[in-house]
Amino acid sequence: MTKTEKLLFVHGAAGDARIWEPVIARLPGWMESNPITLTYFGPDAWPDDGGRFGIGLHKADIIAAARQAGGPVHLVCWSYAVQAGLAALLAEPDLFASAVLYEGARPFHIVDEAERGAFAQSAETIFGALAGVLQADGPDATIPALFGSHYEKMPEARRAIYLSNARMMPLLFSSTDPGKITREDLARIDTPCCCAMGTESQPAFTIATRALADAMPRGSLSIVDGADHFLPEIGPDRFAQLVTDWVSGLRTNSGS
Numbered sequence: 001m002t003k004t005e006k007l008l009f010v011h012g013a014a015g016d017a018r019i020w021e022p023v024i025a026r027l028p029g030w031m032e033s034n035p036i037t038l039t040y041f042g043p044d045a046w047p048d049d050g051g052r053f054g055i056g057l058h059k060a061d062i063i064a065a066a067r068q069a070g071g072p073v074h075l076v077c078w079s080y081a082v083q084a085g086l087a088a089l090l091a092e093p094d095l096f097a098s099a100v101l102y103e104g105a106r107p108f109h110i111v112d113e114a115e116r117g118a119f120a121q122s123a124e125t126i127f128g129a130l131a132g133v134l135q136a137d138g139p140d141a142t143i144p145a146l147f148g149s150h151y152e153k154m155p156e157a158r159r160a161i162y163l164s165n166a167r168m169m170p171l172l173f174s175s176t177d178p179g180k181i182t183r184e185d186l187a188r189i190d191t192p193c194c195c196a197m198g199t200e201s202q203p204a205f206t207i208a209t210r211a212l213a214d215a216m217p218r219g220s221l222s223i224v225d226g227a228d229h230f231l232p233e234i235g236p237d238r239f240a241q242l243v244t245d246w247v248s249g250l251r252t253n254s255g256s
Helices: 017-024 055-068 080-091 113-137 139-153 156-163 166-174 203-215 236-254
Strands: 005-010 031-036 073-078 096-102 193-198 219-224
Touching: 005 017, 005 055, 005 080, 005 236, 017 031, 017 156, 017 236, 031 055, 055 073, 055 080, 073 080, 073 236, 080 096, 096 236, 113 139, 113 166, 113 203, 139 156, 139 166, 193 203, 193 236, 203 219, 219 236
Parallel strands: 005 031, 005 073, 073 096, 096 193, 193 219
Antiparallel strands: none
């Protein structure tokens, strides 16, 4: 009998558990997938005014979900969730069998000065523009700005998911909990981690991802040809294959 592998999927900004449905539908039957919605995301009422928004809270969400799933789980994080996922790996490593970390964008582990400068310039272009849209036109306007040219090609039902999450965007930009994790911290993560990125992604994502893979003892870099930051949304078949290949490889190496 084929061993069941448990997976925990964690969305990025303006997302929730629903965004993973096309990816999960393309995974093999021996994978048990658990997509979660972080606090202050999703269409449900918030528990408070949003003042607790940050990596610490979302780390706790991930740990609680991994426990509920009966870990160890293979953690799959996209964008904003990567930093919270790393924090969870540091706090409760026994809950996680491995991690797929797709294009986080935090600079704390980047040590090369030239790369730090290139990261900062790219991040300002991306996130500075989004902050400007938020201030000028409100949360709903940030969603088409976030997805850029992909937005008009997305089915209306998919756009509706992200628009229903637009209200969390002010929390993202006002959070005082960036979840600082240094290169020294990453050196303590012994969990196998696939640090994945697309060849067409902006430097803020590619520089951070390469540095992440380099900093972790069991980190490996996976580059998806022709993909950009929005691969989980616009290329669910390719993202599902990325996850399948990673977990299958670990199974083969362990003899499962």
